[in-house]
Amino acid sequence: MPVDAVVANGRPGLSWMNMAGVRLEEPFFQQTVDRVKAEQSDAPELFTEFDTLVQVEKTFDSVEPTGFIFHSSRCGSTLVANACRAIAGAIVLSEPAAADKLIARFITDTDETGTKEALYSVFLRGVVKALGQRRAGDERCLFVKFSCCSVSQIDRIRRIWPGVPCLFLYREPVETMVSNLQNVPAWLVDEDRRVLASMIGSSSEAISEMSLEELCARAIGSFYSTANRVANSRTLLLNYNQLSLAEITNVLQFFGVGPAAAEMESIAHLSQKYSKADRAFVADAEAKQQIATDLIRDMAQTWAVTPYRLLEQKRLEHKRS
Amino acid sequence: MNASNLATGKHVVVTDFDGGEGILVDLNTKRYFQLNETAMIVWKGLEQGKTIGEIVSDFTSSYEVEADHAALSVKRLVDSFQTYKLVSAK
Numbered sequence: 001m002p003v004d005a006v007v008a009n010g011r012p013g014l015s016w017m018n019m020a021g022v023r024l025e026e027p028f029f030q031q032t033v034d035r036v037k038a039e040q041s042d043a044p045e046l047f048t049e050f051d052t053l054v055q056v057e058k059t060f061d062s063v064e065p066t067g068f069i070f071h072s073s074r075c076g077s078t079l080v081a082n083a084c085r086a087i088a089g090a091i092v093l094s095e096p097a098a099a100d101k102l103i104a105r106f107i108t109d110t111d112e113t114g115t116k117e118a119l120y121s122v123f124l125r126g127v128v129k130a131l132g133q134r135r136a137g138d139e140r141c142l143f144v145k146f147s148c149c150s151v152s153q154i155d156r157i158r159r160i161w162p163g164v165p166c167l168f169l170y171r172e173p174v175e176t177m178v179s180n181l182q183n184v185p186a187w188l189v190d191e192d193r194r195v196l197a198s199m200i201g202s203s204s205e206a207i208s209e210m211s212l213e214e215l216c217a218r219a220i221g222s223f224y225s226t227a228n229r230v231a232n233s234r235t236l237l238l239n240y241n242q243l244s245l246a247e248i249t250n251v252l253q254f255f256g257v258g259p260a261a262a263e264m265e266s267i268a269h270l271s272q273k274y275s276k277a278d279r280a281f282v283a284d285a286e287a288k289q290q291i292a293t294d295l296i297r298d299m300a301q302t303w304a305v306t307p308y309r310l311l312e313q314k315r316l317e318h319k320r321s
Numbered sequence: 322m323n324a325s326n327l328a329t330g331k332h333v334v335v336t337d338f339d340g341g342e343g344i345l346v347d348l349n350t351k352r353y354f355q356l357n358e359t360a361m362i363v364w365k366g367l368e369q370g371k372t373i374g375e376i377v378s379d380f381t382s383s384y385e386v387e388a389d390h391a392a393l394s395v396k397r398l399v400d401s402f403q404t405y406k407l408v409s410a411k
Contacts, residue, residue, distance in 0.1 A: 051346045051353075054334050115355040122336055122344050159339060 002130050003033045005101040006047065013049040014098060014127070020135065025085070027078050029096040029131075050123050057126040061134050063091060066141035067255030068157070068166045072223040073148035073187075074179035075171035075240045079271060081145040083248045086266040087257055089140035091132055098127045100147040106156050107198045121160050141257060149187050149219075151226050152199045158230075165255055168227040170311065171240035173304035177216050177296050178288040188216060217299035224307035228314050237315035241285065245271055327399065327408045329368045337361075347407060354405070363398045367408060373399070 002014040017036060026032045036043060067084070071077035078094065085092040093099070102124045110116055132142040150157070151168065158166070170176075180188060189212075190196065193204035200207070200218040207215060231237055236254045238247060245268050252259050259267065292300075329335075334346045341358035356364060359380075366376035373395055380391040402408040 049351065051334070051348055051351055054336050054344070054346050055348070057336065113355070115353070118338055118342070118344060118355050119353055122338050125338075126336075 001133070002053070002098040002127050003045070003096075005098045005105075005127075008047045011049055013047055014053060016046040016048060017043060024092060024094075026094075027082060028094045050119075050126075053123060053126040053130065057129055060129050060132075062129045062132040063134060063139050063142040065128065065132070065144055065161055065164045066090075066257065067143050067251075068161070068164055069143065069145035070151040070154060070166055070168045070227070071145070071148055072151075072168075072170040072176060072220050072227075073185065074176050075169050076243045077145055077169045079243065080167065080169060080238075080248060080251055081143065082270050083252065083267045084141075084143040084255075084257075086263050086270060087141060087252065087259060088263065089138050090257075091139050091142045092145070093128070093131050093143070094145045095147045096127075096131055096144075099124060099131070099144070100150055102127060103146065103150045103153045103157065104195050106153045108192065108194045117156065121156060124157075125160050141255075143255070147187065148223060149195055149199060151223050152195075154226060154230050163234075165234050165236065167236045167238060167251055167254070168231070169238045169240065170224060170227065170308070172285070173217065173220055173224075173300040173308050174292045174296060175240075175285055175288040176220050177213065177300055177304075178292050180216050180220075181212060181296065184212065188212065188219070211295065211299075213293075213295045213299040214303070217296075217303040221304035221307045224304065224311045228307065228311045231311075231314050231318065237311065237318060239312065239315060243271075326411055327367055327403075328370075328411045329364065329402075330407050330409060333407050335361075335364060335368075345407060347405070349406075352405070354407070359394060360398050363395055364402070367399070367402070 001017060001019040003017045004015040006013065006015050017033065019036065022032065022036055024032050026035065069077055069080055081092050081094045084090055102120050105120045106117060109120070128144060146157070154166070187196070193207050196215065196219060197204045197207050199222045200215070201222075202218075210218075227235075227237065236251060238251065245264075248267055248271065249259060249264065330347070332348045334348060335343055336346075337343050341361055343356045343361045343364070345354040345356060345364070347354070362379055363376055366379060371379075373392065376395050377388060377391045380386055380395070381388050399408070
């Protein structure tokens with residue numbers, strides 16, 4: 001399986017690992033890759049250029065994508081991905097590096113003719129096909145959870161897979177910001193500032209002058225705005241504060257999957273635990289609101305609250321219709 | 322020129338993209354070529370061993386285009402494929 005998109009000796013391509021018999025059971029794809037590397041210290045990684053992917057893509061027996069999960073970060077998307085994983089025969093790809101890095105290339109490596117966009121689209125399709133291979137034989141659905149920044153490229157992703165239903169999960173901005181600033185994610189401090197700059201409509205130079213609070217607020221504001229712009233009948237909007245067993249079931253049904261009773265039981269069990277670690281889930285909305293600094297509140301108010309409210313309005317409209 | 326004398330290169334991989342468009346990969350040079358819908362029809366015709374006349378007929382039956390104009394377009398595309406060594410004599 002392609003485990004990363006890399007540049008080796010100046011040549012862009014993919015890093016592959018033999019994942020035969022490996023279950024993608026961790027909350028994130030990278031955690032599974034890290035486990036395999038730890039268990040098999042001599043596991044070889046193979047580098048190929050992208051032309052190899054284009055050649056072998058046609059030979060894969062793969063599951064077509066069933067549903068895509070987009071999100072505004074720290075908002076319950078991992079719980080939803082874990083719920084998808086409880087479905088028999090499901091493959092869940094949670095933020096696989098190869099896919100998310102190719103999506104970032106839509107921003108960082110463009111040309112006027114659109115050829116690069118077409119190329120990266122073909123590579124992305126191939127990577128998802130490679131990752132979605134039937135390895136046990138009984139796989140029947142494929143869910144892909146993208147990194148939060150990938151929502152900025154949702155138009156291009158939809159162009160590749162126009163019929164695949166998309167979920168956009170989000171959370172109230174102050175709570176989202178507190179979570180991100182307590183435990184700062186890599187995307188927020190990425191040294192290559194071009195993706196963030198593109199998302200928030202600024203320059204790499206300008207964002208290097210911004211506080212983390214401002215950057216975070218503007219980024220999540222851009223996620224809400226993008227989701228609001230692209231929301232249609234093939235998009236389900238879900239607020240973290242609505243997350244419940246019934247809503248998760250609704251998400252699965254939106255993806256065309258009807259969970260069996262035993263699967264529902266597993267999902268109910270999952271929803272009582274913290275999605276990224278094996279401990280009980282504790283609601284923290286109030287606590288996050290209480291510890292938010294004035295700067296977080298100011299930045300949220302300036303950059304994220306209005307797009308959040310508009311998105312909420314859109315969600316309620318969708319629910320009524 | 323008779324396209325039936327031309328064969329698409331074994332070193333070239335084609336993949337569909339976005340409806341009728343496609344990408345060709347020349348495995349020898351590692352060069353990629355983006356083909357529009359028209360170019361894809363010509364390429365697929367060549368893959369199937371069709372003559373220029375048959376490919377032109379494919380165009381005139383599918384699109385509102387004069388045969389002369391279609392023939393010229395097909396010839397230009399085949400010339401380009403030859404220039405980049407994507408096709409060769411059988």
